[in-house]
Amino acid sequence: MLLGCIADDFTGASDLANTLAKGGMATMQFVGVPDGAAPASCEAGVVALKSRTIPVAEAVRQSLAACEWLLSQGATQILFKYCSTFDSTKEGNIGPVAEALIARLGADVAVVCPVFPATGRTLFNGHLFVNGVLLNESGMQNHPLTPMTDPDIRRWLRHQTRGEVGLVPFSTVRQGAEAIRAALGAEAAAGRRLAVVDAVGDDDLVAIGAAIDGAKLVTGGSGIALGLPANFRRRGLLSGNGTSFTPGHGPAAVLSGSCSNQSRAQVKAYTAKHPGLAVMPDDVMSGAMTVDQAFDHVMSRIGHAPMVYSSADPAEVKAAQERHGKDRVAEAIEGFFGELAVRLADAGIARLVVGGGETSGAVVTALEVECFHIGPEIDPGVPALAAEGPRPIRLALKSGNFGAIDFYDKALAALGDA
Numbered sequence: 001m002l003l004g005c006i007a008d009d010f011t012g013a014s015d016l017a018n019t020l021a022k023g024g025m026a027t028m029q030f031v032g033v034p035d036g037a038a039p040a041s042c043e044a045g046v047v048a049l050k051s052r053t054i055p056v057a058e059a060v061r062q063s064l065a066a067c068e069w070l071l072s073q074g075a076t077q078i079l080f081k082y083c084s085t086f087d088s089t090k091e092g093n094i095g096p097v098a099e100a101l102i103a104r105l106g107a108d109v110a111v112v113c114p115v116f117p118a119t120g121r122t123l124f125n126g127h128l129f130v131n132g133v134l135l136n137e138s139g140m141q142n143h144p145l146t147p148m149t150d151p152d153i154r155r156w157l158r159h160q161t162r163g164e165v166g167l168v169p170f171s172t173v174r175q176g177a178e179a180i181r182a183a184l185g186a187e188a189a190a191g192r193r194l195a196v197v198d199a200v201g202d203d204d205l206v207a208i209g210a211a212i213d214g215a216k217l218v219t220g221g222s223g224i225a226l227g228l229p230a231n232f233r234r235r236g237l238l239s240g241n242g243t244s245f246t247p248g249h250g251p252a253a254v255l256s257g258s259c260s261n262q263s264r265a266q267v268k269a270y271t272a273k274h275p276g277l278a279v280m281p282d283d284v285m286s287g288a289m290t291v292d293q294a295f296d297h298v299m300s301r302i303g304h305a306p307m308v309y310s311s312a313d314p315a316e317v318k319a320a321q322e323r324h325g326k327d328r329v330a331e332a333i334e335g336f337f338g339e340l341a342v343r344l345a346d347a348g349i350a351r352l353v354v355g356g357g358e359t360s361g362a363v364v365t366a367l368e369v370e371c372f373h374i375g376p377e378i379d380p381g382v383p384a385l386a387a388e389g390p391r392p393i394r395l396a397l398k399s400g401n402f403g404a405i406d407f408y409d410k411a412l413a414a415l416g417d418a
């Protein structure tokens with residue numbers, strides 16, 4: 001293994017694995033920290049954690065454990081992947097995890113770059129935009145677990161860190177790799193171990209990638225990985241063998257627990273053409289909607305690739321959270337989808353598409369997936385996946401805001417056929 005990656009959620013892990021696989025690295029995604037060794041052919045290993053919204057100390061502990069395993073597999077550079085919308089609270093978990101990794105690795109400075117131009121995430125003067133709109137006006141201010149109310153990433157991150165946070169502005173980034181390297185060196189010399197780095201396009205990310213060749217720690221969204229494979233290729237370290245995804249055959253279903261604007265539009269488009277079952281938090285919590293009922297609903301319509309969704313608009317989400325408590329609702333719905341996925345896989349569902357990072361984490365964990373082989377890209381940031389483990393199902397894990405309006409139909413086709 002050359003590059004070792006720690007992702008704070010499961011959709012984010014497959015987003016990153018997609019970028020690295022497209023960049024020509026033989027990439028595997030692992031679910032949690034594996035017990036054994038990675039296959040010798042694995043050049044980039046992505047350990048998927050579900051650490052984005054867990055207590056800070058636990059996120060740090062799990063991330064350090066993942067780091068140890070990746071180092072033990074030979075990784076010479078560690079990449080900490082978080083969301084391109086910087087999903088976090090004032091307490092964490094991005095800052096504390098990054099600082100713990102810096103201390104463990106003895107890194108002098110690590111870039112902070114959530115930029116992902118293909119999905120409209122750009123950073124200018126430290127301010128994060130989603131499709132040209134400031135982060136805190138993009139819909140992310142209504143996120144059920146990590147409402148993003150400040151677009152100034154340096155200021156937001158500073159709430160979470162012990163040390164000061166630096167900035168490499170776009171005026172430097174546009175001068176190329178040498179200038180970026182010098183600016184990062186100046187941040188390190190000033191004692192700032194984390195430096196937010198502006199970028200608006202893929203060429204900026206490629207230049208940043210070249211500037212951080214050999215850096216012990218890199219942090220960011222999947223875009224920060226765009227320029228990294230070239231560093232290993234330049235040294236003749238890549239086999240060029242790619243990954244070993246094969247499509248699946250059999251019935252399909254879709255589960256959506258994401259409440260983002262884009263997910264709600266995708267759910268609407270999909271259920272206009274396929275059967276859909278809306279699952280209400282109140283019904284899940286009271287037992288009025290059981291996994292058995294949802295399972296029967298899906299299985300009786302299985303030829304039509306039905307969808308089960310809890311996706312609801314911000315007012316409904318808020319009302320449910322006020323009635324039951326934010327964590328209890330999330331736990332109940334995630335548990336519901338996890339159990340349903342297991343029932344469906346055991347009943348022969350061969351292709352499953354899941355919407356939402358937390359929801360995907362719950363589903364993949366319940367399915368006891370050990371690792372994934374990375375297949376073709378469906379839409380930016382979302383690859384087809386083949387699971388290894390007790391249930392060798394084909395999966396796509398869609399981040400809440402990713403994917404075109406017809407994403408779910410495209411995903412089912414990319415995963416295989418009936």
Ligand SMILES: Nc1ncnc2c1ncn2[C@@H]1O[C@H](COP(=O)(O)OP(=O)(O)OP(=O)(O)O)[C@@H](O)[C@H]1O
Pocket residue numbers: 009011143144145257258259260263280281310311312316317318320321329330331333334355356357358359360398399400401
């Ligand atoms: N109707 C609902 N009311 C309240 N909470 C809900 C509802 N539906 C889903 N949730 C919870 O909201 C959270 C949605 O997070 P999830 O990560 O799955 O989606 P997302 O945030 O849109 O995706 P991503 O993290 O990939 O951007 C989950 O914990 C889910 O269980």
Ligand SMILES: O=C(O)[C@@H](O)C(=O)CO
Pocket residue numbers: 009011012013015016082083084085116221222357381399400
């Ligand atoms: O970076 C992103 O936006 C995604 O990979 C993600 O992490 C959403 O959960």
